Amino acid sequence: MNKILIVSQQGLARSTLKTALYGEHIVIEAGSAAEAMARAQEYRPHLIVLDMDMGGENSAEICMTFKEHDATSYIPLILLSEQGQKDDIINGLHAGADDYITKPIDPIELLARIDTHLRTKEYFADLEKSDLLMLFELIDIISVTRNPKKILDIIVEKVSCYTEVSRCSIINIDIDGNLAVVASNDLKKNQKITLDLKNYPEIENALITKRPVVLEDLGSNPLMAAVKDKIKHIVNESIVVVPIIKKQNVIGTFFLRTVSTLKGDRAERMNKLCQIVANISGNALENAVLFETLQSNKNMLENLAIRDSLTGLYNHQYFYARFEEEFSRAERYASPLSCMFIDIDDFKKVNDTYGHIAGDLAIRKISLMLNQLLRKSDIAARYGGDEFVLILPSVDQAQARSLAERVMTMVREVSVPQLYGQRITVSIGLATYVNKNYTSYEELLHYADAAMYRAKSAGKDSIFVTG
Template identity: 45%
Template sequence: IVKKVADITNAVRCSIVLIIKESEGYVLVSHESPLIRDIKLDLNKYPEITAVLASKKPVIVEDIPNHPLMQKVKELVKDLENMSVLVLPIVYEEEVLGTLFLRTHRYGKGFTEKEIKLCQIIANSAYHAIKNARLFEDISKEKDKMTTLAITDSLTRLYNHNFFYRRLDEEFSRSVRYETPLSVIMIDLDNFKKINDTYGHRVGDLVLKEIADIIKKLVRKTDIVARYGGEEFAVILPHTNLKGAEEEAERIREAVSSHAYAGLAREILTMSLGVASYPCENSVLNSGDLVNLADTALYEAKRAGKNKVIALGRK
């Protein structure tokens, strides 16, 4: 559409501007380049567009810097002398969805009556493009929302159990292929049932959220943190050997035990952590073996008195 209109009118710029709200829009498409799109516009700087939104009628601005409509933004358009602008509404069911925006080097009578009528006919049909763009955006947002719901734990907003294993499978395959280390930390809160029994599940849920936030803040952006189930958490650490993962686990343990939790009366909350890495001296052939080894380390930490980090599989 925009290329056809630009060819007809010899416009130096021809764009479709989608209206998001009264003072905000974005360039849906421009004939100058396919890269000029999805650029947000502050419509307060485009009085010619806001005038169209108000009137639902075409607006012509000739001699741009000196036109009465442009005085509030005169400094912004001072380089557009000897140019004219034509803005036409794209209307659907009485709603202005967007505008067809043209700028030409022609001075004086920048656009003929014939050109204006032809451009308005084209603008009237452009609402299909606008509606499709909006529909695509809505569908994309809904897909993103559904994807997020499918892979995250609703309470802590960490990744869930299923996504943990999906990502671990991917990272394990990558680790084997490129011969890079990979570590897993399995975490279980100590005596958490006592917290729920004493303070109630609502406080228990708040504590789980706080712990999730603590872990997320301590790990790297490349690490994957998940709620494994109940009061259990898990962390995948790509490109990390056993020593590095053990140190990370110790930092998590110390941070959790030293934190003051909302709703708890000076309770010291502790956790036990099991760490395992690939490659190692144990028989770890797949991601499941790696989790089992980390689980074994976690159980040893529990048996050793809790509030500990145990690492297995030194090479």
């Protein structure tokens, strides 16, 4: 097994990481920079996970020390950060870190990231000359292609042309969890087929684990037992499914799926080839989507700065600026201004029980619902991991209460297939500026936040309106 060095002063972080890596890797621990360097030189780990919360020690400087030392410069290093440490993450990446993940730790994502960084040159040594020619040609074409759909078509065309697969498809899972074939060598151009995830356990497995899935002898594979009657036509074939994940909030979730008669070493070769294609595709798709958006929206860069990447709602920095403006306007024109704080109930349990992918889908669905419900003059922002805040200009307390009731009802009706029927509820706090009852937007926000916590303590799935 590979050796992973965990560098953290936090006992809880080390314990969580050890639990996630148990049985997959050998774990070495260090609680300081000096101890970490000594352990690295002694044990020569294959990968380092560095917690950015190192007390008085500068994590970027620790990272730079690892990357400048001859004994450790070649070792992949992953940063472990809090969600709000953007500047620290940037400094760490500039110092030489190879990747980062955020707390709370998702064990599946952690293992997937580690697997990616531990692949060595020898891992891909059994690729054939035709494979390399296909990869070079693929890189050459898609690196200059700016149409995401065209990139998908090129990928399936090249893989099916250069390899012995009977079918090569790219499947996308949208915000609602719907499955669709968006490119395939046996589909007409621009044709799209929707699928039922229950009929494709291999894709569901790759979605949950974020890892490649290689299946041989489909008829006897336990993963396919539930759909055995539906795969009789390919029962003697092999399937490889590889996630295409590159900044998931930008390009969505895609899977490269191939069906062939390859077995044993040949199937494993196809798995490795598909992983390379997936990595190449992820980068090209990200660039293409960004370019396409830039072409259609000249304010793309400004939008990226003020929008939350997962939900598309405004981020809290922009929210503060707009809240101050709206409060000043309400003061000037003596008009009401309501603030609504929304928090998803027991969201940690959702993540712990169903995984962060399901949790993200729930957050995105609620965000989409809020956007559809609000007026153009209203402002919706993602305030924290599972918190939302609304600014409602010219809305009095009674109107705000009515809107809050609609929000609660609509959230209860939100359906996320990955939650398997688990209902989502929210707690809502309301505060309204009227007749100079608050002296600043900060005070109004504070009382709306406090009202939300009163709703929580009252049993959740409820509304509390502060006087």
